[in-house]
Amino acid sequence: MPGRVVAVNVAHVIDTPVPTRGEPRDAKPRRSGIDKRPVSGPVRVEPAGLAGDSILDTAHHGGLLQAVYAYAREDQDWWTRELGDELTRPITPGSFGENLTLSGVAVNDARAGERWAIGSVVLEVTYPRTPCSTFAGFMGLRGWVRRFALAERPGAYLRVVTPGELRAGDEVEVSPGPPDVRTVREVFAAFYRR
Numbered sequence: 514m515p516g517r518v519v520a521v522n523v524a525h526v527i528d529t530p531v532p533t534r535g536e537p538r539d540a541k542p543r544r545s546g547i548d549k550r551p552v553s554g555p556v557r558v559e560p561a562g563l564a565g566d567s568i569l570d571t572a573h574h575g576g577l578l579q580a581v582y583a584y585a586r587e588d589q590d591w592w593t594r595e596l597g598d599e600l601t602r603p604i605t606p607g608s609f610g611e612n613l614t615l616s617g618v619a620v621n622d623a624r625a626g627e628r629w630a631i632g633s634v635v636l637e638v639t640y641p642r643t644p645c646s647t648f649a650g651f652m653g654l655r656g657w658v659r660r661f662a663l664a665e666r667p668g669a670y671l672r673v674v675t676p677g678e679l680r681a682g683d684e685v686e687v688s689p690g691p692p693d694v695r696t697v698r699e700v701f702a703a704f705y706r707r
Contacts, residue, residue: 520606633677
């Protein structure tokens with residue numbers, strides 16, 4: 514059964530609830546585009562990312578190799594079970610700051626160079642997401658960066674090979690990447706654990 518797009522999510526700009534690393538605790542909150550929310554209808558995808566999305570910290574996020582971020586609905590369901598009563602809000606599409614919430618796609622087992630055809634768009638897997646203090650503040654969970662790292666469910670960044678449009682409900686056609694390249698999960702684990 515082919516994978517599918519559960520939701521296409523773009524930023525709802527917010528003030529981050531905690532300062533970034535190295536700033537005093539009373540530092541002013543920063544504007545962030547981590548709060549992604551589902552949109553309906555077709556969404557245009559260009560080399561820089563999704564139309565209507567906002568990337569405010571361009572020193573650490575976005576760019577041609579991080580144009581789109583994908584996360585698996587199955588991993589969100591795992592986190593819901595794992596976190597249980599610790600959650601302050603339900604985990605829904607966009608909760609991890611992802612642009613694409615996917616189902617039936619082995620996002621963490623994808624390899625750099627793997628291509629995903631969705632709608633009229635072709636995306637290529639580049640590397641895993643690395644959690645940051647903005648993500649931790651948005652989740653509102655103590656020790657979130659470490660917990661996210663230990664779970665080894667990072668999701669994948671993608672670059673846009675062919676611009677076009679996609680929407681929720683579209684099938685995801687996967688073309689395998691080079692077999693000798695490590696998976697997103699393996700790269701993430703090597704970075705955090707070794």
